[in-house]
Amino acid sequence: MREAGVxxxxxxxxxxxxxxxxxxxxxxGSRTISRKYETSLSSATIRNEMSDLxxxxxxxxxxxxxxxxxxxxxxxxxxxxxxxxxxxxxxDAKGFFxxxxxxxxxxxxxxxxxxxxxxxxxxxxxxxKQLEQRISCLQLVPMPRGAALLVIVTDTxxxxxxxIKVSDRLDSDALFAISRLLTERLAGxxxxxxxxxxxxxARMDGPDARVLEGIASLAAQMEKQSAQDTVIIGGxxxxxxxxxxSDVEKARAFLTALEKKDQLTRLLSHHEAPFMVHIGGESxxxxxxxxxxxxxxxxxxxxxxGAIGVIxxxxxxxxxxxxxxxxxxxxxxxxLGE
Numbered sequence: 001m002r003e004a005g006v007x008x009x010x011x012x013x014x015x016x017x018x019x020x021x022x023x024x025x026x027x028x029g030s031r032t033i034s035r036k037y038e039t040s041l042s043s044a045t046i047r048n049e050m051s052d053l054x055x056x057x058x059x060x061x062x063x064x065x066x067x068x069x070x071x072x073x074x075x076x077x078x079x080x081x082x083x084x085x086x087x088x089x090x091x092d093a094k095g096f097f098x099x100x101x102x103x104x105x106x107x108x109x110x111x112x113x114x115x116x117x118x119x120x121x122x123x124x125x126x127x128x129k130q131l132e133q134r135i136s137c138l139q140l141v142p143m144p145r146g147a148a149l150l151v152i153v154t155d156t157x158x159x160x161x162x163x164i165k166v167s168d169r170l171d172s173d174a175l176f177a178i179s180r181l182l183t184e185r186l187a188g189x190x191x192x193x194x195x196x197x198x199x200x201x202a203r204m205d206g207p208d209a210r211v212l213e214g215i216a217s218l219a220a221q222m223e224k225q226s227a228q229d230t231v232i233i234g235g236x237x238x239x240x241x242x243x244x245x246s247d248v249e250k251a252r253a254f255l256t257a258l259e260k261k262d263q264l265t266r267l268l269s270h271h272e273a274p275f276m277v278h279i280g281g282e283s284x285x286x287x288x289x290x291x292x293x294x295x296x297x298x299x300x301x302x303x304x305x306g307a308i309g310v311i312x313x314x315x316x317x318x319x320x321x322x323x324x325x326x327x328x329x330x331x332x333x334x335x336l337g338e
Contacts, residue, residue, distance in 0.1 A: 005056060006077070013038060013049050014058055018070045018078050022317050025243050029067035072280040072314055075292065079277045079318050087323050093118050094327035108232045111308060111332060116235025118324050121312035122258065123234040126268040127300070133222075135186045135194055138215065140166075140175040148175055150214055152222065154191075160222050164214030178211060194219045231261050231268065244290060244313040257287040271297050271307040274329075275322060279314055292316055296325040299333040308332065 006014070016037035017028045030046040038046060050068055053059045058077065059068040070078075096118060108125050115123035133154040141149040146168050151161045166175070186194050198216040236258050245251045257263065263285045267278070278284075278293040285293075288311065295309030308328055310321055 006058075010049055010053055013046060014053055014070070014074055015078065017050075017059065017068060018074060021070055022315050025315060027062055027067035027069050032067065070315070075279045075314055075318070079279065082319055082322060083275060083277070087319055087326070089326040089330060090320075090323040091327065093324040094331045107335065108230065109234075111328070112232040112234030114234075115308060115310060115325070115328055116238055118328070119310045119312075119321060120235075120238055120241070121310040121316070121321070122236050122238050124264055124268065124309045124311065125232045125234070126265065126307045127230045133191060133304070135189050135191070137183045137187065138179060140179045140211065142172045142175055148211070150218060152215070152218055154222070160218060162214065162218050165210050167210065170211075182215070191219045191222055231265050233258055233261075239312065242313050244315070253287040254291070257285055267293065268295060268307040268309065271295060271305065273297075275325070277318070290314060292318075294318065294321050294325060296329040298329040298336075300336050
């Protein structure tokens, strides 16, 4: 928290006001600061400093006799200080997330619900476009009545399966041999390359022609799905627990913006720094002008990046939220790397 005209004492007082307002959602008075945070300063001295901060645009006074509340400018100064000075990752949050995520099949959906439970805010998780994901391995598992379960795994950790028809002449040993042979030939190839190669092979007569057609078809489906950004929302109604959204129309507008997802997708698609914090109108989403959106990036395989985040009132404990997202980002990167 450093800016021209904001000396060390003003920064301490502003930080105390922000942290108290985050906890209570009530305007903060000079006596509260003197009693709880700056015991060496008199109420009169604190009032003078608060008046200066108000003139500088960091505080607002809702009513003449009320205390002050932080402005979006104050939150921005506070958050910039956190990002500049660094913060510790919340190891407890990382452990909780890992234990939850490993119990469920859908990593993205599970991540959104785990983040919402950890933070008590609305969570967003975006899987990136993965146009260049490559085959790691494939497996054919025999099933009754001339069928087999086809499983494809890519370098991003994506796993897809489908049931395909196979020749009655292909027993379990033959399917295992085909799986091993195709893994050797296709490992490291992109989904597009796999389709092109198998398209040629499938035109050849043989007992494995239907296997090749099934693999090419599943690869095409995976490529189509990976060409789109996928945004999952968790804890969408958590925002209703906060007094800022007790107004029905305001809450309805927020939930409508969540349902559309397009604006959130654009915001998360341009995640460049390890952490990004959009306060108020900085997000460019009209129905979230009173919110803060805090996001963190994570790694998916080689060269693919996704983003996770939380949405809540501008009055949020930024240090705690950033620490939690940092922990989840690390855990998600490790899980998808496995």
